[in-house]
Amino acid sequence: MENREKLLEQLTGVDSSKLNYYVELKKRSQEVLKQNSRLEILHQLARDINIDMSTPDIIERAFSKLPQTLPCDFLGLVTVRNGDLSLKAMMPVDFCKIENFPAHSPSLKVIRQKKAGIFNLTPDELSHIRINPGYPGPLRAMAIAPMFKRDEVIGALVVASILDSAYSEADLSFIQHLADQLSISIQNARLYKQVSRAKKEWEETFKAVTDPIFLIDTDYNVLLHNDRLPREMSDSWNKALSNKCFVKLHGHDGICPNCPIEEIKKNGQPVFQRWQTESGLVLDLSYYPVFNEDKQLSAVTIILKDVTQKTKMEAQLVNSAKLAALGEMAAGVAHELNNPMTVIIGTAQMLARDLQQDAQFDKAEVLEDIINSGLRCKRIVQNLLTFSRQNQPPVTDIDLNAEAERMLSMIQYQINRSQIRIVEQFDVNLPRVTANGPQIQQVLTNFLINARDALADVERKEKIIEVATSLRVEDEKRWAVLSVSDNGSGIAPENMSKIFTPFYTSKEATKGTGLGLSVSLGIAESHNGTIEVESRPGEGSTFCLVLPIEQQ
Numbered sequence: 304m305e306n307r308e309k310l311l312e313q314l315t316g317v318d319s320s321k322l323n324y325y326v327e328l329k330k331r332s333q334e335v336l337k338q339n340s341r342l343e344i345l346h347q348l349a350r351d352i353n354i355d356m357s358t359p360d361i362i363e364r365a366f367s368k369l370p371q372t373l374p375c376d377f378l379g380l381v382t383v384r385n386g387d388l389s390l391k392a393m394m395p396v397d398f399c400k401i402e403n404f405p406a407h408s409p410s411l412k413v414i415r416q417k418k419a420g421i422f423n424l425t426p427d428e429l430s431h432i433r434i435n436p437g438y439p440g441p442l443r444a445m446a447i448a449p450m451f452k453r454d455e456v457i458g459a460l461v462v463a464s465i466l467d468s469a470y471s472e473a474d475l476s477f478i479q480h481l482a483d484q485l486s487i488s489i490q491n492a493r494l495y496k497q498v499s500r501a502k503k504e505w506e507e508t509f510k511a512v513t514d515p516i517f518l519i520d521t522d523y524n525v526l527l528h529n530d531r532l533p534r535e536m537s538d539s540w541n542k543a544l545s546n547k548c549f550v551k552l553h554g555h556d557g558i559c560p561n562c563p564i565e566e567i568k569k570n571g572q573p574v575f576q577r578w579q580t581e582s583g584l585v586l587d588l589s590y591y592p593v594f595n596e597d598k599q600l601s602a603v604t605i606i607l608k609d610v611t612q613k614t615k616m617e618a619q620l621v622n623s624a625k626l627a628a629l630g631e632m633a634a635g636v637a638h639e640l641n642n643p644m645t646v647i648i649g650t651a652q653m654l655a656r657d658l659q660q661d662a663q664f665d666k667a668e669v670l671e672d673i674i675n676s677g678l679r680c681k682r683i684v685q686n687l688l689t690f691s692r693q694n695q696p697p698v699t700d701i702d703l704n705a706e707a708e709r710m711l712s713m714i715q716y717q718i719n720r721s722q723i724r725i726v727e728q729f730d731v732n733l734p735r736v737t738a739n740g741p742q743i744q745q746v747l748t749n750f751l752i753n754a755r756d757a758l759a760d761v762e763r764k765e766k767i768i769e770v771a772t773s774l775r776v777e778d779e780k781r782w783a784v785l786s787v788s789d790n791g792s793g794i795a796p797e798n799m800s801k802i803f804t805p806f807y808t809s810k811e812a813t814k815g816t817g818l819g820l821s822v823s824l825g826i827a828e829s830h831n832g833t834i835e836v837e838s839r840p841g842e843g844s845t846f847c848l849v850l851p852i853e854q855q
Contacts, residue, residue, distance in 0.1 A: 347368060354491045354492055354494075354495040355492070355495060355499075356488075356492055357492070358380065358391055358392050358489055358492070359392040359396070361392075361485060361488050361489060361492065362378060362379075362380055362392040362393065362394055362485075363394050363396075365378060365394075365481065365485060366378040366394035366395075369462065369481075372477070373462070373469075373470070373474050373477070373478075374444075374464035374466050374469040374470075375462055375463075375464060376438070376439065376442070376463060376464050376465050377393065377394070377395075377398050377399070377442060377461070377462075377463040377464075378393065378394045378460075378461070378462055378463075379392070379393040379394075379460075379461040379463075380392045380393070380450075380458060380459075380460060380461075380485075381404075381410045381414075381458050381459045381460075381461060382457060382458035383414060383456065383457060383458055387404075388404040388408065388410060388411060388414075391458065395438065397435055397437075398434065398435055398438055399432050399433055399434045399435060399438075400432075400433045401431060401432055401433070402431075403431065404431065405431050407428065408431070409422040409424070409445055409447055409461075410447055410459045410461060413447045413448070413449050413459050414449055414456050414458070414459050417449050417451075417456050418449065419446070419447060419448040419449060419475050419478065419479045419482075420446075420447055420475070421444070421445070421446050421470050421471075421472075421474075421475055422444070422445045422446075422447065423443065423444050423445075423467065423468055424442075424443075424444075424445065426441045429441060429442055439465050440465060441465070442463045442464065442465055443464060443465055443466055443467045443468075443469065444463065444464050444466060444467060444468055444469040444470055445461060445462070445463045445464075445470075446461075446462045446463075446470040446474055446475050446478045447459050447460065447461050447462075447478075448460050448475070448478045448479040448481070448482035449482065450482050450483075450485065450486040450489075451483070451486055452486065452490060457486070459482075460478065460481065460482035460485060462478050509527070509529050510529045510530065510531075512529060512531065513531060514531060514606055514607060514608050514609075515528065515529065515531040515532050515533075515606070515607040516528065516529045516531070516604065516605070516606050516607075517548065517552075517604070517605040517607075518593070518602050518603075518604055518605075519548045519564065519602060519603045519604075519605060520601070520602050520603075521564075521568065521600060521601065521602065521603075523547045523548050523549060523558065523564065524546050524547060524548070525546050525547075525548055525551060526602060532607075533584060533609060535580065535584055536552075536580065536584075539551075539554055540552070548564075548605075549562070563576060563588070563590040563603075564590065564603050567590055567592050567600065567603055568600060571592050571594075571600060572592070573589065573590060573591050573592065574589075574590040575587070575588070575589050575590070576588050576590075577610075581797075584609060584611050585609070585610050585611045585614045586607050586608065586609055586610065586611075587607070587608045587610050588605060588606070588607055588608075589605070589606045589608070590603055590604070590605055591603065591604045591605075591606070592604075615821055615825060637684045640680070640684050641681070641684055644677055644680055644681050644684065645681075647673070647677050648674055648677040648678060648681065651670045651673045651674045651677065652670075652674055654670055655667045655670040655671060655674065658670065697739050698737055698738060698739055699737070699738075699739075699740065700735045700736070700737055701735060701736060701737075701738050701740045701743065702733075702735055703733055703735075703736055703738075703743070703772050703783050703785055703850075704729045704730070704731070704733060704772055706740050706743050706744055706747070707727075707729065707747060707770055707772065707785060708727075708729075709744065710744040710747050710748060710751075711725065711727070711751075711770065714748060714751055714752075717755070718751065718755050718768065721755055721758070721759070721766075722766060723755060723758055723766040723767070723768055724765065724766065724767050724768070725767075725768050725769075725770060726767055726768070726769040726770070727769075727770055727771070728769060728770070728771035728772075729770075729771065729772045730771075730772045730773050730774055732774070733772050733773070733774055733783060734774070734781070734783065734852050736783045736850050736851075736852055736853075737853055738830050738850060739826075739830075742826045742829075742830075743785070743826075743848070745822070745823070745826065746785075746823040746826055746827065746834075746848050747770075747785065747787070747848070749820060749822070749823045750787035750823070750846045750848075751768065751770070751787060753820070753846070754768045754787050754788075754789035754791065754844070754846075755768070755789075757789050757791030757792050757793070757843070757844060758789055758790070758791040758792075759791075760792065761790075761791050761792050763790060766789075766790065766791075767789070767790055768787065768788070768789050769786075769787070769788045769789075770785075770786070770787055771784075771785075771786050771788070772784065772785050772786075773786070774852075775849070780851065781851070781852040782832075782849050782850065782851055782852060783849075783850045783851075783852050784847050784848070784849050784850075785847070785848040785850075786845055786846065786847040786848070787845070787846050788843065788844070788845040788846075789843050789844060789845075790842065790843040791843050791844065792840070792841065792843075793838045793839050793840040793841055793842055793843055793844055794836075794838040794840065794844055795840055796840070799836065799838065802820050802836065803820050803821055803824045803834075820834070823848075827848055827849070827850070830850055830851075831850075831851050832848065832849050832850040832851060833849050834846060834847065834848055834849070835847040835849060
């Protein structure tokens with residue numbers, strides 16, 4: 304009886320209240336621990352999921368954490384596209400196959416109602432889920448939570464177990480929090496991919512532009528460039544120790560004089576300029592301001608365009624137009640001179656014949672000088688007509704010596720009156736070359752005029768220009784060389800790289816256009832040849848036109 308009374312006191316009395324209190328306290332503590340564990344899982348997921356992770360990676364990371372706090376044999380992400388459901392990702396990755404979601408699908412119900420739910424379904428109701436035989440099944444319970452993008456449902460997170468009635472309302476609340484967290488992570492990952500794709504497309508477009516492009520900040524630092532620098536500029540660019548634009552592009556120690564960036568800072572307008580490098584490149588530079596959201600200048604975009612060849616072509620067109628006009632004028636003058644010269648020569652020849660018949664040989668000898676001078680003038684006129692002739696075939700087999708002599712006969716007087724002696728050194732055995740005769744004469748004329756100008760301001764006991772032809776053999780190839788040498792002032796080393804640049808000239812504005820050597824180089828290259836230059840400052844220069852000789 305005493306034991307029974309003691310038992311009743313424990314069940315109904317003070318002891319019973321203590322027992323219930325501690326049981327309830329233990330239960331509450333377990334719930335708190337479970338909630339803390341779930342909060343820790345959400346925190347870890349938020350920390351572990353990176354913006355560059357794919358959706359399957361995010362689902363895999365979540366699946367690795369879930370079994371710590373609730374039953375989870377399957378975790379899937381169902382998305383909505385064009386009104387249809389599809390299984391976007393799942394863990395395990397080969398757990399099941401779902402080809403079509405039926406109308407009674409729990410996922411479809413949750414998405415339509417925008418409300419999480421717990422579903423304890425029979426195997427028949429989940430028959431559309433074909434589970435891999437390698438995994439236990441069938442699924443018995445599901446907790447499904449909608450995933451939102453703002454107010455729009457974009458899918459559903461499905462947590463499933465093979466246990467009956469595996470989930471409670473507290474579990475469903477946690478799964479909804481998990482779905483919200485995964486929605487944010489997936490949307491961030493998508494935004495990151497979009498930004499990354501846009502950035503990659505912009506970078507590919509930036510690098511695909513063939514012209515060099517630079518982004519310079521307002522402190523002259525190079526922020527970006529597309530690695531399209533001309534070869535002539537790459538070495539100095541790579542050797543520059545500073546990242547300043549004036550060092551990497553121009554090799555200066557400080558800000559360039561008349562810096563376009565300074566001008567942009569003042570007026571905020573684009574600036575355009577032309578720049579000629581030490582190597583002879585001609586570049587068009589375009590400077591465009593870049594403004595931030597406060598409409599403040601934040602950077603400057605510089606676009607370099609190599610217009611060296613374009614400038615050469617423009618120079619050739621200008622020179623061709625001048626030569627065409629000069630040719631027409633020369634042809635007209637030559638025809639006008641031909642008639643009086645014919646009368647002069649013919650009349651002198653008849654008078655000389657009559658005087659010789661009358662035995663007045665002294666007077667006849669004087670007329671011979673008139674006849675010879677007239678014939679010389681006639682040859683000069685004929686050479687002038689040949690030079691200006693427009694219908695001559697572009698390329699023929701020519702005698703380089705004859706072309707040189709023909710041109711010297713026209714220009715020798717101009718050079719001789721400057722107290723300059725011309726020395727001819729022609730190789731009489733030089734083979735013929737395939738070339739355009741008038742163009743070769745044009746190159747020789749430019750050489751001779753430059754040589755004359757180089758001797759103009761030089762104090763020499765004897766000023767000499769030597770015109771020579773020779774045969775050169777290199778690597779079993781034969782070349783014809785037409786050279787003009789002078790003992791003039793020579794060319795400064797720093798100017799050697801510029802002499803073939805269009806419009807570059809060291810002469811006064813009234814004495815040269817800077818087109819002669821540029822056009823001459825174009826003529827040489829059009830004949831598959833080149834022009835070689837040797838110069839010694841203070842001693843003289845030698846210009847050589849080198850043309851290939853066709854193998855017989």
